[in-house]
Amino acid sequence: MAAQADLGRRVERSSLLNDTRVRGIIFQILAAVAVGAFVAYIIYTTAQSLTSGLGFFESTAGFDIGFRLIPYEMTSSYGRAFLVGLVNTLVVSAVGVVLATILGFIVGMMRLSGNWLVVRIAAVFVETLRNTPLLLQIVFWYFGVLSTLPNVRQSLAIGEVVYLNNRGLAVPAPIPEAGFSVIPIALVVGIAAAIGLYRWARRRQELTGQQFPAIRIGFALVIGLPAVAATLTGFPLSWDMPQLQGFNFVGGARVLPEFVALLLALSLYTAAFIAEIVRSGIQSVSHGQTEAALALGLRPSSTTRLIIIPQALRVIVPPLTSQYLNLVKNSSLAVVIGYPDLVSVFSGTVLNQTGQAVEVIAITMAVYMTISLLISLFMNWYNRRVRLVER
Amino acid sequence: MTDETLTTPERYEPGRHPDMPPPGSTVGVIGWLRSNLFSSPLNTILTLAALYLIYLILPPILDWAIFSANWNDGTSREECVREGACWTMIRARFWQFVYGRYPFDQRWRVDTAFLLFLVTAVPLLIDRVPGKKYLAAFVFLILPVISFFLFYGGLGLPVVDTSLWGGLMLTLILGIVGIVFSLPIGILLALGRRSDLPIIRISSVAFIEFVRAVPLITVLFMASVMLPLFLPQGVTFDKLLRAMIGIALFGAAYMAEVVRGGLQAMPRGQYEGAMALGLGYWQMMGLIILPQALKISIPGIVNTFIGLFKDTTLVIVIGLFELLGTVQQATRDANWAGLSTEGYVFAAVVYFMFCFSMSRYSVRLERKLHTGHKRR
Numbered sequence: 001m002a003a004q005a006d007l008g009r010r011v012e013r014s015s016l017l018n019d020t021r022v023r024g025i026i027f028q029i030l031a032a033v034a035v036g037a038f039v040a041y042i043i044y045t046t047a048q049s050l051t052s053g054l055g056f057f058e059s060t061a062g063f064d065i066g067f068r069l070i071p072y073e074m075t076s077s078y079g080r081a082f083l084v085g086l087v088n089t090l091v092v093s094a095v096g097v098v099l100a101t102i103l104g105f106i107v108g109m110m111r112l113s114g115n116w117l118v119v120r121i122a123a124v125f126v127e128t129l130r131n132t133p134l135l136l137q138i139v140f141w142y143f144g145v146l147s148t149l150p151n152v153r154q155s156l157a158i159g160e161v162v163y164l165n166n167r168g169l170a171v172p173a174p175i176p177e178a179g180f181s182v183i184p185i186a187l188v189v190g191i192a193a194a195i196g197l198y199r200w201a202r203r204r205q206e207l208t209g210q211q212f213p214a215i216r217i218g219f220a221l222v223i224g225l226p227a228v229a230a231t232l233t234g235f236p237l238s239w240d241m242p243q244l245q246g247f248n249f250v251g252g253a254r255v256l257p258e259f260v261a262l263l264l265a266l267s268l269y270t271a272a273f274i275a276e277i278v279r280s281g282i283q284s285v286s287h288g289q290t291e292a293a294l295a296l297g298l299r300p301s302s303t304t305r306l307i308i309i310p311q312a313l314r315v316i317v318p319p320l321t322s323q324y325l326n327l328v329k330n331s332s333l334a335v336v337i338g339y340p341d342l343v344s345v346f347s348g349t350v351l352n353q354t355g356q357a358v359e360v361i362a363i364t365m366a367v368y369m370t371i372s373l374l375i376s377l378f379m380n381w382y383n384r385r386v387r388l389v390e391r
Numbered sequence: 392m393t394d395e396t397l398t399t400p401e402r403y404e405p406g407r408h409p410d411m412p413p414p415g416s417t418v419g420v421i422g423w424l425r426s427n428l429f430s431s432p433l434n435t436i437l438t439l440a441a442l443y444l445i446y447l448i449l450p451p452i453l454d455w456a457i458f459s460a461n462w463n464d465g466t467s468r469e470e471c472v473r474e475g476a477c478w479t480m481i482r483a484r485f486w487q488f489v490y491g492r493y494p495f496d497q498r499w500r501v502d503t504a505f506l507l508f509l510v511t512a513v514p515l516l517i518d519r520v521p522g523k524k525y526l527a528a529f530v531f532l533i534l535p536v537i538s539f540f541l542f543y544g545g546l547g548l549p550v551v552d553t554s555l556w557g558g559l560m561l562t563l564i565l566g567i568v569g570i571v572f573s574l575p576i577g578i579l580l581a582l583g584r585r586s587d588l589p590i591i592r593i594s595s596v597a598f599i600e601f602v603r604a605v606p607l608i609t610v611l612f613m614a615s616v617m618l619p620l621f622l623p624q625g626v627t628f629d630k631l632l633r634a635m636i637g638i639a640l641f642g643a644a645y646m647a648e649v650v651r652g653g654l655q656a657m658p659r660g661q662y663e664g665a666m667a668l669g670l671g672y673w674q675m676m677g678l679i680i681l682p683q684a685l686k687i688s689i690p691g692i693v694n695t696f697i698g699l700f701k702d703t704t705l706v707i708v709i710g711l712f713e714l715l716g717t718v719q720q721a722t723r724d725a726n727w728a729g730l731s732t733e734g735y736v737f738a739a740v741v742y743f744m745f746c747f748s749m750s751r752y753s754v755r756l757e758r759k760l761h762t763g764h765k766r767r
Contacts, residue, residue, distance in 0.1 A: 028590040035594050042621050115434050116427035117441040131746035132739045133701035136715055140739065143722070144732040329606035335708060347612055357616040365605045365613075372604040 056354045057082070063349055065340045067256050078350050085345030086367065092262055092341065093328045093371075099267035100327060101320075104274025111279045122275065129272035135333055137269055142261035142337040152249065163242055163249060169260055170242035173253040177236040182229045190225035194218030258339035262331065270327045274320065281316035282308060313386045321379035325372050332368075342367060456736070467726040480727045481737050488717050488737075491557015500548065501560050504541040508534060508567065516752065531571055553631040559741065561631075561713040565638060565703040570696050572639035577646025578685075582676060584647065585654055595647070602644035607702050611637045615709040634706045642699045649695055653688030654680065687760060693753035697746050714738055 057079040064074055068084045069091060110122035129137070147166055150156060155165040163170040194217075201214035230237075242249040285308050293303040334341040335348055342364060351360040403409075416425060428438045459475030464482055471477035481488070490498055511530050514520040542564065544550035556564070583595030602610065614637035618628060657680055665675035685692075707716045718734040721727055 024588050028588045031588075031594065032590050035590075045621050113434075113437070114427070114430060115437050115441070117438050121441055121444070127747060127750075128743065131697070131743045131750060133704040133715070133742055135701075135704040135707070136735060136739055136742060139715070139719065140732075140735040144735045148729075148732065325604075332606040332608045333705070335608065343606070343608055343612075347609065351616070358620065361609060361613050361617055365601075365609050368606060368609065369601070369604040 056350075056356055056359075059354075063353070065345060066338075067259060067340050078354065081350060082342075082346050082363075085340060085342040088339070088345075089328075089331055089334075089341040089343075090371075092259065092266065092334070092339070093331050096263055096266040096270065096327050096331065097324050099263070100270035100274055100323070103267060103271035105278055107271060107275035108278025108282070111275060112282060126272045126275050129269055130276070134265060134269045134330055135336060138261060138265040138333055138337055141264050142257065146257040146261050152244070155244070155249075161241070163244075166257065167254075168257045169255040170249040171253050171255065172239040172241050175238050175240050177238060179233040179236040182233050183226050183237075186225040186229035187222070190222040193225075194221045197221070256339070258334070258337050261337055262334050262339050266327055266330060269330070270323055273323050273326075277316055277319045277323065278312075281312040284315045285311045310386065314383075317379060317383045317386060321376060321383070324375055324379070328371055328375065329368060468728070468730060476733050476736070477727075477730050478733065478737075480721065480730050480733055484717075484721045484727075487558060487721070488714060489559045491561055491712060491717055492555040493551060493557070493560065494555065497549065497551055500541045500551075504538045505560075505563065507537065531575070535568075535571060553629055556631065557712040558717045559714045561711065562700075562703050565635065565706065565713060566696070566700040568635050569638045569642045569699045569703070572635075573642030573646045573695075573699065574692065576639065576643035578650050578681070580643060580647035581650035581654060584651055599644045599647050602641055603648070607637075607641050607705050608708055610641050611705060611709050613637070630709065631711060634709060634711055638699065638703065638706075641702075642695065645695050645698070646692065649688050649691035650684065652691060653684035653686075656687055657684050690753040690757045690760070693749055693756070697749050697753075700746060700749070701742065714741060 058077050060075055060077060062074055063081075065072055065081065065084050067088060069087050070084060072080055072084045107122050107125055110118050111126070113119060113122075146168075149164060149166045152165045152167055155163040155170070157163050161172055194214075197218055198214045201212035205211055240253075242254075244250075289307050289311065290303055293307040294300070298306065331341055332343040335344040338344065347360055347364045351357055354360070416422060429435045455475045457475075459473050461471040461473050461475065461477045461479050462482075463470065463479055465471070465479040466483060468477055468480065471479050490501060493501060508530070511526055511534060515523060515526055515530065520526070540546050540548065542551070542556070543553070580595050580599055583591045584599060586592050586595070611634060614633040615630065618633050618636075661679055661683065662675065665679040670678065703713055704715045706713055707719070712720060715738050718738045719731075722729075722731040722734045
């Protein structure tokens with residue numbers, strides 16, 4: 001009895017330092033103190049060199065921005081300049097994401113084709129673009145290719161409609177006329193009808209087993225309704241053609257070479273990564289799935305659409321998300337060629353003019369974090385939809 | 392059917408048929424062409440289209456880069472008389488592209504440091520090299536110190552200011568510093584993220600997610616503009632050192648996610664087994680979990696390193712001249728004006744050689760580690 005009591009007391013008395021929970025608490029207190037001290041130190045030293053808060057957002061910017069999609073003048077405020085930069089970043093990222101996805105899926109499929117030559121071409125494309133720095137590709141397109149293009153008078157004409165020269169790309173601009181609004185409405189109605197049709201066809205197939213060519217008819221609706229509307233209203237759209245007058249083009253829309261170079265580099269670079277993701281995603285679906293589908297009597301096209309793609313998407317979507325995030329973040333490299341994106345306008349010009357380094361950099365980072373978060377949320381939602389449902 | 396209905400003149404014993412050669416159209420060059428290029432009408436069209444594309448693209452590039460290019464020595468672009476590429480510039484500036492403005496008589500120090508790194512770091516990547524533990528300790532602990540004195544000076548060597556560093560040398564320094572420091576920090580962050588202690592977990596997650604959500608350019612801007620503000624008045628930091636800190640911390644966040652993937656792939660039994668043996672946390676991680684987890688994350692680590700290596704080009708924006716920066720400087724020289732395409736192609740080839748060999752290594756590892764069933 002005495003020995004047992006003695007043992008119990010010894011266990012109780014054993015050093016607190018050897019208790020995992022106590023150790024954990026001590027470690028955490030140490031970590032909290034270290035992190036807290038670091039943050040407090042930064043805030044303290046920074047506060048000494050800070051001048052003022054966010055008041056500079058209201059003051060006049062006084063510089064011009066070469067590429068803007070929302071109204072902006074020299075007399076606009078820094079806040080307006082921030083918005084212009086943000087819109088420019090979003091535009092180049094959005095167009096880049098769409099182009100990179102399309103191109104990436106095509107090249108990824110090419111790498112899986114049975115054609116030796118096509119596989120090799122896709123491999124060269126992917127390896128070249130993946131293994132050189134993006135910054136190098138941007139300056140290559142900008143200084144190495146676009147600025148060596150002929151000048152305005154000797155523009156390369158593509159079908160007398162699109163002109164390419166060292167000042168950018170001149171393209172026809174659409175001018176909507178009276179009654180044009182019917183066409184977008186028809187397009188929206190077409191899309192809504194196609195989605196409704198697809199849902200109905202699916203439900204009917206689940207209930208009765210009868211198939212309905214919903215996808216083909218849906219496509220016909222999406223394309224056909226606007227076409228019918230356009231024909232009925234007599235094509236109420238005219239094009240403002242770019243015309244060479246004097247030393248530059250008049251009319252039409254002009255795309256800056258900075259935009260073209262950045263977009264080209266971003267979408268090609270990301271497409272190479274997406275191609276690899278698509279290829280590995282499709283390869284990750286075991287061949288037994290294809291064989292089983294064919295054994296069930298599915299046609300090869302249905303096998304791809306109903307068996308391979310849904311399973312491949314589960315593997316493709318998470319890395320695809322991080323590629324989209326990378327593309328948005330990489331668009332900040334625009335600063336090197338002078339495309340007025342958020343970093344170039346805000347962390348560049350505005351920071352230099354106001355000297356509000358801490359606020360400007362913090363806001364820039366906050367914007368990128370918000371964009372990243374939104375893309376992650378959307379892609380996570382999509383990923384939940386395509387995920388394997390287990391028990 | 393009886394034997395009489397056979398039309399063949401010869402008759403063989405059952406099981407004694409001589410082997411017939413396969414049809415001529417299924418073997419050799421023709422067979423290969425048929426199965427790989429012309430197996431269906433669609434494939435034939437694709438092949439012809441691909442051939443046409445190659446015909447459109449390849450001859451002009453080859454002509455520009457090789458057949459009508461200028462390979463002679465010279466001091467300005469006037470000496471490039473042929474219409475193709477002017478590689479004369481690369482020849483004239485080659486050593487500047489390699490060493491930047493590092494003084495001529497001190498360049499042996501750079502060569503020595505890289506030779507030392509090659510001799511000690513490359514065996515680390517090869518299986519079956521004995522004593523890797525000591526080699527790794529040397530590369531990660533002692534070599535950085537030696538290299539610092541070799542590159543910068545001190546201990547009797549004249550000091551070479553970091554503003555003179557440049558070219559490929561600076562690219563490699565940034566890249567190697569990036570991985571040598573980001574890997575240990577990344578491992579610690581990954582362990583922190585998987586820790587049971589809430590404060591440590593939350594700070595690790597906050598750091599990793601914050602860094603991964605912003606572009607490297609803003610991290611570099613922060614390192615170059617805001618770091619001086621964080622320091623007490625009067626203390627200055629070398630510009631290169633600031634860039635290195637930025638790149639190492641940036642790389643660490645990505646490395647942490649790769650290592651976390653490896654940690655998550657470890658079955659629970661490994662943890663439980665280690666605990667059952669009575670190992671403490673650091674013993675369990677250091678002896679049981681990390682050796683296995685790091686091994687399976689090597690391909691990911693190499694891929695992160697490739698990304699880090701490519702990202703070193705971004706230090707241009709804070710005014711450091713690594714390979715791409717030196718090339719860009721050369722193309723703005725009045726003697727070589729207008730030769731930016733040649734310069735960029737050269738830089739691209741150099742980057743490609745480094746990144747491609749690293750990616751081949753990671754693919755080889757992935758093949759070795761992946762033993763599942765694959766399509767095709």
